[in-house]
Amino acid sequence: MNNKANLFFFVFVFSFKMSFGQWFESGGGVNDGLLANNQILSLCTNPSKTEIYVAGAFTDNLTHGFVAKYSGTNWVKVGGTLLAANDNINAICSDTAGNIYVAGFFTNASSYQYVAKWDGNNWSELGGTNSSGINAFVYALHSDYLNNIYAGGAFVNSSGHPYVAKYNGSSWSELGGANSLGANSAIYAINSDHISNIYVAGYFTNSSGKEYVAKFDGNN
Numbered sequence: 001m002n003n004k005a006n007l008f009f010f011v012f013v014f015s016f017k018m019s020f021g022q023w024f025e026s027g028g029g030v031n032d033g034l035l036a037n038n039q040i041l042s043l044c045t046n047p048s049k050t051e052i053y054v055a056g057a058f059t060d061n062l063t064h065g066f067v068a069k070y071s072g073t074n075w076v077k078v079g080g081t082l083l084a085a086n087d088n089i090n091a092i093c094s095d096t097a098g099n100i101y102v103a104g105f106f107t108n109a110s111s112y113q114y115v116a117k118w119d120g121n122n123w124s125e126l127g128g129t130n131s132s133g134i135n136a137f138v139y140a141l142h143s144d145y146l147n148n149i150y151a152g153g154a155f156v157n158s159s160g161h162p163y164v165a166k167y168n169g170s171s172w173s174e175l176g177g178a179n180s181l182g183a184n185s186a187i188y189a190i191n192s193d194h195i196s197n198i199y200v201a202g203y204f205t206n207s208s209g210k211e212y213v214a215k216f217d218g219n220n
Contacts, residue, residue, distance in 0.1 A: 026052070027075050034058075034068050034075035041104075042092045053078065055089035055102055065089050067102055067118065083116060083123045091141040093149075101126065101149055103138035113138055115151055115167070132165060132172045139202070142190040150175065152187030152200055162187050164200055164216070176216055183214075 027034060034054070041056035052070040060066055060077065065085030067078040078100065090104035100118040108114050108125060113134045115126040126132065126149065138153040149167040157163050157174055162183040164175040174180070175198065185203035192198050198216040206212050 026070050027073075034070070036068075041088065041090050042102075044092050044094050044100075046094055046098050046100075047096050053092055053094070053100055055092050055104075057088045065104075065106060067092065067100065078118055079123050083118075085116075090137070090139050090153075091151075093141045093143045095143040095147040095149070096145065097147065101141055101143065103134075103141055103151055103153075105137050113153075113155065115141065115149065127167055127172050132167070134165060137186075139186060139188045140190040140200075142192060142198075144192040144196050144198070145194070146196060148196075150190050150192075150198060152190050152202070154186040162202075162204065164190065164198065176220070180220075181214060181216075 036056070036058035038057035038059065040054050040058065043052060043054040045052055050071060053067055055065065055067045058065070062081070064081065065088060066083055067089065068075045069078050085106035087105035087107065089102050089106060092100065092102045094100050098120070101115055103113065103115045105113065108129060110130055112130055113136060114132055115138070116123050117126045134151065134155045136153065136155040138151050138155065140152040142150045147169065151165045152162070154162060157178060159179050161179055161181070162185065163181055164187065166173050166175045183204035185205070187200050187204065188202035190198065190200050196218070199213055201211065201213045203211065
């Protein structure tokens with residue numbers, strides 16, 4: 001193969017490779033600052049999509065769960081040791097103001113699971129200590145365009161049904177009212193559309209024993 005042919009072949013292969021892009025490890029790998037020692041269970045971005053936040057079962061050298069942030073160069077721990085989660089962080093989301101919310105297996109001093117909020121300076125329990133009524137694992141979090149926060153998981157109401165907990169900026173409530181969803185098992189996913197219809201899914205089933213996606217339109 002002559003030099004001209006070699007050049008053509010190289011350009012062709014390089015162009016073919018570039019057209020499909022490449023996967024690479026964010027932060028560079030071995031010394032990237034994340035050094036996750038266990039599963040990464042959730043991730044989200046900030047509103048401008050310039051930062052990535054991740055959390056999961058990984059821990060720091062004090063065996064505390066934490067949230068890590070990547071802004072294009074390296075990973076850093078969000079809030080240092082201020083969160084110090086004592087178990088897995090299963091879910092993470094951000095609102096339009098850039099606040100970060102996490103929840104999972106970890107508990108407060110009263111041994112209740114809760115939603116933790118990072119406002120850029122401090123971690124706090126969303127709504128105040130023990131205000132959410134969450135009494136078991138949280139698997140899903142979501143923020144709609146109005147910055148309402150929704151949580152779902154294995155936690156149940158007084159009738160023993162898993163439900164969607166909503167925080168409207170001042171208080172927690174069961175979305176739709178008591179037993180309006182009537183889920184018979186855990187909720188693992190929550191999302192919303194542009195007019196704030198809420199969609200949830202998980203292990204819960206309908207009267208035919210089939211898993212399904214449930215929609216709340218603001219009334220039903």
